[in-house]
Amino acid sequence: MRYFFEVAYNGTNYHGWQIQQNATTIQQLIEEALSVILRTKIPIMGSGRTDTGVHCSQQYFHADLPENAAISNLRYKLNSFLPPDISINSICKVTDDAHARFTALSRSYEYRITQCKDPFLQNMSYFYPKSLDITTMNEAASLLVGKQDFESFSKVKTDVNNFVCDITEAQWVEKGDLLIFHITANRFLRGMVRAIVGTLLMVGKGKLRKEDFKKIIESKDRKEAGAAAPAAGLFLTAVKYPREIFP
């Protein structure tokens, strides 16, 4: 019986999503919690990975649970077992072929910048007090939209050999004291959003022109793009699936 679990977490204290040796990860804590509660080893499959320190307000994973598993209070038990910075927000039966990673239609991220020092956003935004030309940053960001090769913004060490992503949204929005970059695509490459944000910040500071940004995309060379922006500002905010997987 396959289930989708909706999860949110504050990534500050974790070495990202994916299980690894000698470091605490979100996947590891959830698998441990499920296995203790259901008294059998339950592997889980996330819709994607997040890096150390990256946050998530909505991500999904799937797990196959035993027929006799008590689902009605499983969310309550998981939330009691898991630490306060990881929350299971819903559990939903899906069709047997639904796959948290491969069935996903799109992922959305936000990158949050605060230009004023804010004691309450210390690990949940990038404090960047320099002045930024947001109009030009948005003009450059618009060049990202569409189906393109984004190797320029991919970590060099990667086992992927297809760098084409279909970006459907890429824009900066000012919201109170926050400057938020919204980006949605069918898929993302490793380190892609932080590399894009780091490069757009160079545009915002006037160190790159819109034309330079276009050339960086076309170069397919990570060395041409800017440094990755810090993890603390990055939030995975939505993963979308086709309606049919929810019977």
Place this chain on the structure above:
Amino acid sequence: MRYFFEVAYNGTNYHGWQIQQNATTIQQLIEEALSVILRTKIPIMGSGRTDTGVHCSQQYFHADLPENAAISNLRYKLNSFLPPDISINSICKVTDDAHARFTALSRSYEYRITQCKDPFLQNMSYFYPKSLDITTMNEAASLLVGKQDFESFSKVKTDVNNFVCDITEAQWVEKGDLLIFHITANRFLRGMVRAIVGTLLMVGKGKLRKEDFKKIIESKDRKEAGAAAPAAGLFLTAVKYPREIFP
């Protein structure tokens, strides 16, 4: 030359405002920063104290700075020197007799409760998933308004012997997933807001009636009131001064 400094801080990692031995406090870090930057010992006087783990989005302190002190970039220097969870938001010249504590007209606090597990509010709210009767909590809260003796809600170990406070606002407001208690008074006793909140939560759960809450106020006995609500939910949000102190 006397100045008022507006400060905000995330109290999670501090033993409150007031300087003490063998523990890091906000007053201590600010005095150290001022003394290093201005190269002379600068004592500061806060508008009040906050306990370990209590937050503050607006508080003031005053300090007497040397005549020749460079004020124009002092805020920038202080914010660079202070850790990310303490922020100086403004510095303002005041009249020589203005006193951050004694000239203050009122203080406002918020107590924030989240009824859903929220990974991003871990140390910045009280996670309280039980159902609450907010209407009755507000009826009880309205009994607090006015000039009354609030010894029932004061820490027993205190050097104060006047327990009369003039509360001008005491109400619960729902804001998204947060339930926020707003309280304003001319002065507060030690531990007062957290004791009031803890007692109002007993009203909300149906363990005390509105009439019981009235009797608790009248008893002037801390033992009659409920346990203090946790520090993480408490925010000092505003301190008001008469206009005349700003020349």
